[in-house]
Amino acid sequence: MLIRSLFVFLLLGIFAVNSSFADPKGQTGRTASTVGCGGSGCHTLAPSTATTVTVTSKSGSFTTTPGGKLELTVIVAHATQPSAGFNLAVKATKDGSANSGGVFTAGKGNKAFLGEITHNDPMPMTGGKAEFSFTWTAPNKEGTFFMQTVGNASSGLNGAWNWATPIQIVVKASSGVDEVTKTESMLSVYPNPSTSAVSVNYSIPVTGEYQFMVTDLTGLTLYTEPSMIETIGEHTKVWNGRTSDGVTIANGHYVAILRSSERMYSIPFVISR
Incomplete structure (x- = not known):
């Protein structure tokens, strides 16, 4: 009886230890600001600023049409x-849990599961970063x-995780001319993501007075x-990655804007040092 009790105790102990490690096959339901990668079955409780998580769009835009596609990394x-x-999800509200109704198509090293997308196996870092590409089809x-996105940098047993800044996705029907394509052809940013300065390339359709600016995703x-x-x-033109007051911009998502009294062109980009 004593031997059997010890055996059961050991099994329970082994199970408890294993469940405290991260699932190398990926988890969903971790993107909300109240969840993250901490807690049972995952990683350390608090996020780490040593890890940066960014999301880029191949088109340079997070705007698409109903049923349109965004190629994301x-x-x-x-x-x-x-x-x-x-783990990445597209939700109906900024801090909500209800999915958008869009569909993920997995790429190399990732899988769609329960309306979200996550890794298949831990991806080896190259040059201090790992990239996961896939497609999201809008409702x-x-x-x-x-x-909403959360990422974890791991040694296999534990990890340093962090959230990405939530990104707004706009799904709207085109009116005559394809507004998304027009914006992209007028303005581009390189490199994207950037570690410091960015080159902003743009095409002026009509001679006139134009102003260049950079905002955050809230419009500030x-x-x-x-x-x-x-x-x-x-x-x-080259922007040095600093505010008008000379302060270095923090890692995150920003918008480059070129506008006149009659036109405005914009494109999102990422700073990731």
Whole structure:
């Protein structure tokens, strides 16, 4: 009887230890700001600023049409951890739990599960980062949705995890001319993501007075230049990654804007140092 009791105790102990480790096959339901990668069955309780998590769009835009597609890449970066995983969801509200109704199509090293997307196995870091690419197909309705993302940089037994800044996704029908394509052709940012300065390439359709600025995703203006006359044709300007007051911009998602009294062109980009 004593031997049997000890055997059961040992089994329970082994199960408890194993369940405290992360699931190397990925988990969903971890993206909300009240959850994250901490707690039972996952990683350390608190997020770590040593890990950065960013999301980029191949088109440079997070706007699409009903039923349209966004080709997305999650980048998990850490200076010393050897591998990474992630969980991404598109929700109906910024901090909500209800899915958007869109559909994920998995790429290399990831899988769609329960309306979200996560890693299949920990991906080895290359140059201090791991990238996971996949496609999101918007629901067949207009609306504003929110991308929630969490990433973990791991040694295999434990990890340093963090959230990405939630990203607003706009799904709207095109009116005549494809507004998304038009915006992309007028303005581009390179490199994206960037570690410091970015080159902003733009095409002026009509000679006139234009102003360049950078905002965060809430619309707060961080950097602005005086309006100046721009002529028809291709142009490039370099932004040094600082605010108008000379403060270095933190890692995150931003929007480059070129506007005149009649037109405005914008494109999102990422700073990830």
